[in-house]
Amino acid sequence: MSNQYSNRSGIVKIIFLVVGIIFVGRLSMLQIFDKEYKEKAKNQSLRNITQYPARGLMYDRNGQLLVYNEAVYDLMVIPRMVKNLDTNYFCQSLGITREDFEERMHKAYVYSPYSASIFMKQISKEEFGRWENILYKFKGFYISKRTLRLYSKPIAAHVLGYVGEVNEHDIETKPYYKRGDYIGKSGLEASYENQLRGVKGQKIMQVDVHNREIGSYMHGQFDTMAVEGMNLYTTLDADLQEYAEKMMANKRGCIVAIEPSTGEVLTLLSAPCYDPNMLVGRIRGKNFVKLNEDISKPLFNRALQAQYPPGSIFKVAQAMIALQLGVITPNTGFVCDKVLGCHNHPSARSVAEAIKMSCNPYFYYTYRRVIQQGKYKNIYKDSRYGLTVWREYMLRFGFGQRLDIDLPNVKAGNIPDTSFYNKWYGKDGWAFRTIYSNSIGQGEVEVVPLQMANLAAIVANRGYYYTPHLVRYYGPDSTRNPIYYEKHETGINKSYFDIAARGMYDVVHGAGGTAHKAAVPGISVCGKTGTAENYGNDHSVFIAFAPMDNPKIAVAVYVENAQGGGGTWAAPIAGLIIEKYIKGEVERKDVEEYYMNINPCQKLPLTKRVKKPQKR
Amino acid sequence: MPTEKIRFDWITVALYLFLVLFGWLNIYAACYDESHAAILDFSCQHGKQLIWMGVAFLMALCVMLIKPRIFSNISYIIYGSVIVLLILTLFIGTVTNGGQSWIDFGAFKLQPSEFAKFATALALAKYVGDINTDLKQRQTQLVLSAMVLIPSLLILLQHDTGSALVFTAFLLAFFREGLSPYILIIGATAIILFIAALLINKFILIGILFVLALGYLFLWLSKRSAKDYWHIAIIFAACCLFTLSVDFAFQHVLESHQRDRIYVLLGKIEDPKGVGYNVDQAKIAIGSGGLVGKGFLNGTITKADFVPEQETDFIFCTVGEEWGFVGGLIVVAAYVLLLIRLIFLAERQRSTFARFYGYSVASILFFHFFINIGMVLGLVPVIGIPLPFFSYGGSSLIAFTLLLFIFIRQDADRNALF
Numbered sequence A: 001m002s003n004q005y006s007n008r009s010g011i012v013k014i015i016f017l018v019v020g021i022i023f024v025g026r027l028s029m030l031q032i033f034d035k036e037y038k039e040k041a042k043n044q045s046l047r048n049i050t051q052y053p054a055r056g057l058m059y060d061r062n063g064q065l066l067v068y069n070e071a072v073y074d075l076m077v078i079p080r081m082v083k084n085l086d087t088n089y090f091c092q093s094l095g096i097t098r099e100d101f102e103e104r105m106h107k108a109y110v111y112s113p114y115s116a117s118i119f120m121k122q123i124s125k126e127e128f129g130r131w132e133n134i135l136y137k138f139k140g141f142y143i144s145k146r147t148l149r150l151y152s153k154p155i156a157a158h159v160l161g162y163v164g165e166v167n168e169h170d171i172e173t174k175p176y177y178k179r180g181d182y183i184g185k186s187g188l189e190a191s192y193e194n195q196l197r198g199v200k201g202q203k204i205m206q207v208d209v210h211n212r213e214i215g216s217y218m219h220g221q222f223d224t225m226a227v228e229g230m231n232l233y234t235t236l237d238a239d240l241q242e243y244a245e246k247m248m249a250n251k252r253g254c255i256v257a258i259e260p261s262t263g264e265v266l267t268l269l270s271a272p273c274y275d276p277n278m279l280v281g282r283i284r285g286k287n288f289v290k291l292n293e294d295i296s297k298p299l300f301n302r303a304l305q306a307q308y309p310p311g312s313i314f315k316v317a318q319a320m321i322a323l324q325l326g327v328i329t330p331n332t333g334f335v336c337d338k339v340l341g342c343h344n345h346p347s348a349r350s351v352a353e354a355i356k357m358s359c360n361p362y363f364y365y366t367y368r369r370v371i372q373q374g375k376y377k378n379i380y381k382d383s384r385y386g387l388t389v390w391r392e393y394m395l396r397f398g399f400g401q402r403l404d405i406d407l408p409n410v411k412a413g414n415i416p417d418t419s420f421y422n423k424w425y426g427k428d429g430w431a432f433r434t435i436y437s438n439s440i441g442q443g444e445v446e447v448v449p450l451q452m453a454n455l456a457a458i459v460a461n462r463g464y465y466y467t468p469h470l471v472r473y474y475g476p477d478s479t480r481n482p483i484y485y486e487k488h489e490t491g492i493n494k495s496y497f498d499i500a501a502r503g504m505y506d507v508v509h510g511a512g513g514t515a516h517k518a519a520v521p522g523i524s525v526c527g528k529t530g531t532a533e534n535y536g537n538d539h540s541v542f543i544a545f546a547p548m549d550n551p552k553i554a555v556a557v558y559v560e561n562a563q564g565g566g567g568t569w570a571a572p573i574a575g576l577i578i579e580k581y582i583k584g585e586v587e588r589k590d591v592e593e594y595y596m597n598i599n600p601c602q603k604l605p606l607t608k609r610v611k612k613p614q615k616r
Numbered sequence B: 001m002p003t004e005k006i007r008f009d010w011i012t013v014a015l016y017l018f019l020v021l022f023g024w025l026n027i028y029a030a031c032y033d034e035s036h037a038a039i040l041d042f043s044c045q046h047g048k049q050l051i052w053m054g055v056a057f058l059m060a061l062c063v064m065l066i067k068p069r070i071f072s073n074i075s076y077i078i079y080g081s082v083i084v085l086l087i088l089t090l091f092i093g094t095v096t097n098g099g100q101s102w103i104d105f106g107a108f109k110l111q112p113s114e115f116a117k118f119a120t121a122l123a124l125a126k127y128v129g130d131i132n133t134d135l136k137q138r139q140t141q142l143v144l145s146a147m148v149l150i151p152s153l154l155i156l157l158q159h160d161t162g163s164a165l166v167f168t169a170f171l172l173a174f175f176r177e178g179l180s181p182y183i184l185i186i187g188a189t190a191i192i193l194f195i196a197a198l199l200i201n202k203f204i205l206i207g208i209l210f211v212l213a214l215g216y217l218f219l220w221l222s223k224r225s226a227k228d229y230w231h232i233a234i235i236f237a238a239c240c241l242f243t244l245s246v247d248f249a250f251q252h253v254l255e256s257h258q259r260d261r262i263y264v265l266l267g268k269i270e271d272p273k274g275v276g277y278n279v280d281q282a283k284i285a286i287g288s289g290g291l292v293g294k295g296f297l298n299g300t301i302t303k304a305d306f307v308p309e310q311e312t313d314f315i316f317c318t319v320g321e322e323w324g325f326v327g328g329l330i331v332v333a334a335y336v337l338l339l340i341r342l343i344f345l346a347e348r349q350r351s352t353f354a355r356f357y358g359y360s361v362a363s364i365l366f367f368h369f370f371i372n373i374g375m376v377l378g379l380v381p382v383i384g385i386p387l388p389f390f391s392y393g394g395s396s397l398i399a400f401t402l403l404l405f406i407f408i409r410q411d412a413d414r415n416a417l418f
Helices: A008-033 A036-045 A087-094 A098-111 A125-137 A168-173 A187-191 A193-197 A238-247 A281-293 A311-325 A351-357 A360-371 A379-396 A418-425 A432-440 A449-461 A494-509 A570-583 A589-597 B010-031 B045-065 B069-092 B112-129 B138-157 B161-176 B181-199 B202-220 B226-252 B256-266 B277-287 B315-347 B352-376 B394-412
Strands: A046-051 A065-077 A117-123 A141-151 A163-165 A182-184 A201-207 A213-216 A232-234 A253-259 A264-271 A464-466 A471-474 A487-489 A526-532 A539-546 A553-559 B094-096 B099-104
Touching: A008 B161, A008 B277, A008 B315, A008 B352, A036 A046, A036 A201, A036 B277, A065 A098, A065 A125, A087 A098, A087 A125, A098 A117, A117 A141, A117 A281, A125 A141, A182 A187, A182 A193, A187 A193, A238 A253, A238 A264, A238 A570, A238 A589, A253 A449, A253 A570, A311 A351, A311 A360, A311 A379, A311 A432, A311 A449, A311 A494, A311 A526, A311 A539, A351 A360, A351 A494, A360 A379, A360 A432, A379 A418, A379 A432, A418 A432, A449 A464, A449 A494, A449 A526, A449 A539, A449 A553, A494 A526, A494 A539, A526 A570, A539 A570, A553 A570, A570 A589, B010 B045, B010 B315, B010 B394, B045 B394, B069 B099, B069 B112, B069 B138, B069 B394, B099 B112, B112 B138, B112 B161, B112 B352, B112 B394, B138 B161, B161 B181, B161 B352, B181 B202, B181 B226, B181 B256, B202 B226, B226 B256, B277 B315, B277 B352, B315 B352, B315 B394, B352 B394
Parallel strands: none
Antiparallel strands: A046 A201, A065 A117, A065 A141, A163 A182, A201 A213, A232 A471, A253 A264, A253 A553, A464 A487, A526 A539, A539 A553, B094 B099
16 A cells, blocks of 8 residues: 555655746746846945035136035935825925925936935025934935035136036936036036046945945945046136126127237136026026027127127238238338228328228238239139138138137138139139128128137237137146147248237327227237128227237227227227236226226117228 | 664755755844844844754754654644644734734744644644555545644634645645545646636636637547536536636635735736835845855845845845855755655655655645745745745744654654564
8 A cells, every 4th residue: 555656756756846947947037037136126225325526616817716616405315215205294394385396206206216316406505404404204315415616706607607417418428427417518617527527436335125324335345436626727817807897797799818928818708798606506597598588698608609700900910911922012002092992091101001090992902912913814713822822821810710719619710712712603703803802801701709819919929829728727737738838820920010010009009090099008009990790780899919019918809789990999998908907907997987887889689780881 | 773773864964954054144144234243142033043943953853862653652642732732822822923823931932833734744644654544434534634624724713824824735745645636636727727817807718718628528539428528517617616706715715915915926916115015025135146146144135124024934035135046046956855855755664654744744845945935936925934944933943843853763763663
């Protein structure tokens, strides 16, 4: 009997074995093939605590602090961890509505139920202090300390730029950034983002089922230290910038001031200006919309992005190129025969006089000699040759190309080349007569104000420039960017620039000059007026440098839609800027007050040109 | 006999020791935190378990020294006392985790249901092994059924469904002694129908059954008699009736948490925060272990107490997380080896008592192994029974040790004459 059913022992053993094999199979599925559980385990038992480094500070050229940080607190939430929340109490203590709460929670949940996202941004130190003590009651919520960008003076918004939360595009293209991180959006904040931001650190903590930290993960071997952001030592002169912004407060236009010997930008503004603190923290969104919708376009950085026909200031460069090409001599004279419209003045007997009087016919004839040099019988072929040579020199002045300034979104302007005209008129369809408007800075040429200030710097240097830039050096090692120490030569004889400087001196100081209002007592100011045609009233333009020998400052001033030409508005403002910078204080208080309070700009929206004035 | 050298089966003993010691390591890991790192910290489970291990080893030693016939002789007394204890528990038992299964002795708590298993095994073996017992007699079958059902029902009254279900394990032992395989087949069919009825529409299921019945009749059977028609018709009708009654049984016999556990297993409800939490966390802990695990004491899920009951019923999670697939494989293999070894040992017994007892030991251990690890892996519904030798718990460790070593003692003495 005992062995009657003994063959059944095999069946029993097989049952045991089969169950064992099923278990091993299931184990291999869970542990080797399925990655889902590993991910889940990480998410729920580890908390990555990002250590945000302090963003670098910015100083002006004299060591004045321009940009600094202040601590704020972000309220973070891990939706899955939120349990037994007294929602009413929570909303009450945070000062939000129930709907607001639901919406924020929903957003966080959609992002990820397991990982932290920002529930409420940038809670001030005071606000945080009030409910720091009750925070423990709200499971799943914790505080993450962040820093907020603040600006010690309400100036230089266009230069300094602003920081904002990264957008989807940033997150996709730059793996360094995580949702909720901040990134420089414009200005120096954007162009020096990599230096300013530092490097985020990471601490991995193990948390238990109650979301309490129970120690570091793997003894901190995967933790990284945050590296502080580097400080920027800018070339800005905060006092001059502030003064210039005050001057332009009620106007539209822009000012760029450069130290010619180094290319360091002293002042760069686009009016209307705004307080950079407007784009900080929770008020940012609202203010951004306001600024963005403003008809006077305060967010548009005119100094780098507004491409105007340069007008008469262009004549300085034209004269230099003609002299270097040998098509005129310093003493070449042309009769002011009104081949182009001109104002009443004696005919210019030299290049210096032509610049002083801004004689349009003079530069018409000069440009004709540049474009049609007589190298070829065929005037079309001759013009193509002339334009190519001319353009090459113009590029050496920094025109027609993006100046490599350390700010984003700088425009190139336009110096037309042969293909440009070939496209318009056909290969043998254009000659000097077609393009003569370029001679006086009209027509197809376009420049940005920065390039005009650079032109003033080139004349101040008598023939070369350093690329305008806004940061001298950064970081603990005082790192400098070598491209700002490269001298760019125009390849034009220095003595010709002496003639240009002479002419520009006479513009301000000589009899019959067009910009006597730029004169500053005790300082030899060299300048050139201009009028930039456009829809609405012409822009009033003036470039200048001072003193004539050993110049300290080169400046370009644009006043938009201001009746009366460059000498009337831009010139006196440039004079005040020069006086402020060189003397430290403006002594002509009445002049200062007059130009500060007056607003010569045509009211917006622009309707039509009031009157076409003569170019000077 | 005293002169004859006692030969224990060292393979079984070694497997036992491995499981107990490895189990303790995992209990230590599950309870471990920096403030309770001392091995002899008796305020922690791992410290207490050391005491239980000491007691269990002592018991094992005693069992080895006792003449094996004594167990056979006093088996009814043991069975009777345990029944008394179970009844007592119903009146003076303390309630823990919803089950009234413990008798509080102050210093320690005794769980009589753990001892009921080996007591019942002993008593059944004694009865089956009796020379006068004829398993084919209806009366014998009734007596045996009663011997299994009485402790099982008493335990069910304590709301310890898991431990009550363990008694179905004896079916396997009876199977070896001649129990009709149809009972096992009917049981398996019932389980399959039960699950299928919960998963799919009952009328579709009946349709499938109908097609199967017709298929069996006309495609499988070459010669069909009227008797075949009747059999198939009756089986079909029974299956249909069972299917239709599943809903009622499910809703009215089972308690709501049991329903939820079955639903979670079947994927009908996904509630990783609520009723599905345990299983979900168990899977996360095991799944995160990978091939070789995170290393001893390095389990992040384990350390952070994400899995409730981790040192008792869910101890296998710790193995999975800290020792990985390799560790899990070794433990599963150890159990399968132990079980197969027990069957091998049982088959070489000369007495029906020892053989039946051996099969009972293997069946009980198998049931625990199957339900416990299956539950942790999400293959069977959550039924709270411990993993033998592995889980934390004094009563279960001592009871399983007694269960196993009584058999080892029998085996060592298998050549003695009766």
